[in-house]
Amino acid sequence: MNKQAILWVLRLLVGGLFIFSGLIKVNDPVGTAIKLEEYFDVFSNDIAGFFYYFKPFALYIGVVLVVAEVVLGVMLIIGVKLKQTVIAIGLMILFFTFLTFFSAYFNKVTDCGCFGDAIKLTPWESFYKDVILLIMISFLFFYRNELSEETPKWASVTAIVTLILSLGIAYWAIQNLPFIDFRAYKNGVSIPTNMQPSAPLQYKYVMKKGEETFTFDQYPAEEGYEFVEMVLQNPEALPKISDFAAWNDEGDQSEFLFAGNKVIILSSNMSKMSEANLDKLNNLVKAMEGAPVDVVFMAAATQEEIDAFLSKQNWSVMGLQADATVVKTIMRANPGIMILKDGVVMEKYHHNNTPDATDVLDFFL
Known part of the structure; x- marks a missing residue:
């Protein structure tokens, strides 16, 4: 050549x-x-x-x-x-x-x-x-x-x-939102399933006895070995989601989010949250009242900040705290909307594309 x-x-x-x-x-x-x-x-x-x-x-x-x-x-x-x-x-x-x-x-x-x-x-x-x-x-x-x-x-x-x-x-x-979503929270994904290993995790145990080092598939029952480290053999089986959590003063509410029909409004930073489409969000929240759907506001903020925002907007919805990194991973908009059905991500929306209540309810029919 x-x-x-x-x-x-x-x-x-x-x-x-x-x-x-x-x-x-x-x-x-x-x-x-x-x-x-x-x-x-x-x-x-x-x-x-x-x-x-x-x-x-x-x-x-x-x-x-x-x-x-x-x-x-x-x-x-x-x-x-x-x-x-x-x-x-x-x-x-x-x-x-x-x-x-x-x-x-x-x-x-x-x-x-x-x-x-x-x-x-x-x-x-x-x-x-x-x-x-x-x-x-x-x-x-x-x-x-x-x-x-x-x-x-x-x-x-x-x-x-x-x-x-x-x-x-x-x-x-x-x-809007990315054309193609490569994240662990993309449409069609079950969040609780992604929080579990895809297969049983397999470890090898590195032990030391005297000056020699040994590797075992199971922790040795025999005495005299000094533990060195535990090595994961199938890291590809690790959960794709390891940090999801949502909570309020009553404790962790993750299981509540994974049960039934949910519309989750997310904010990764309330001080920088866009107010451009708050009127559309207000209309959506009001229109969902009485529907068989739980509307949740989930933000990386203190409970006091969340409660104050909900009171100001006159939203009668549950307010939950979350980690900012988790919220940013889920949603590339501030605020954004995620539709969940039994923990499965049905759709995600940028606040610029806030859906009508009828469009949301279609996911749960």
Whole structure:
């Protein structure tokens, strides 16, 4: 294989991976923003305090990054300003490599969000992936002078169209909900089922006796062994949901949510909750009165804040507390609506798409 063929293969591999990664995140820019906020929190504590001031702009930064991934990937493959494109991609992968190394080495952000919620990688897997990409991009950078400097007009037009479409998809996903939901709370999922292992968990027991180390399928009954560690053999069977909980002053109410017909209005941050469609939510809540459906307001807030909000809105519904991370994972809108039937997610709505009561009741007929 000659040098030009190798360069073409590298362009295809690097560009294809950038497009794939970017499209997954363009589908869910709010999820990318949530991940960036995690990094900004960690960096503000461990590196420099000014990172904290980036948090309000996480969504805008996230949109720029994910759209840039898609556009640069397309530009690299079709041959738009290749020298500049290789340099831009190189700078991006250096940035991503730093993030994944920081996550892996310091165990701070345990999921880099490289492929959104579609493909979960461990921090070290993410770092090794970026190192391989960095090597491939370094080869392109080293031989950048041998890349064509000509940009066909059709290629320039394609890059512009890609930019417009990517921005349009990102904007639509922000104003509505992701086109494709890869999370453990997607439509059709039974939350209580996802909270259970998919198969019996199997462990091996690492024990020490004297200077020798032994591994057992069961904890040894024989005395004289010193316990070292317990290793899970089938981690793929772990529950997909491990942190769901909803509670009030009377205690945990998760089982209540999983029984019967529920309409759950969710807010991940009440101080930042949009009031743009509160009138539609009010109409929905009032219209559900007397229906065989429990309406619940579930928020990452104190019970006092929740009760005060319900009183202000004159909603006669149950108010429950929840963890902010859980609410953000369930719903990419603040507020948003989730329809549950016996713990199964029937549908989710952005507040911009608040349904009518008749549409909700159709799920329970």
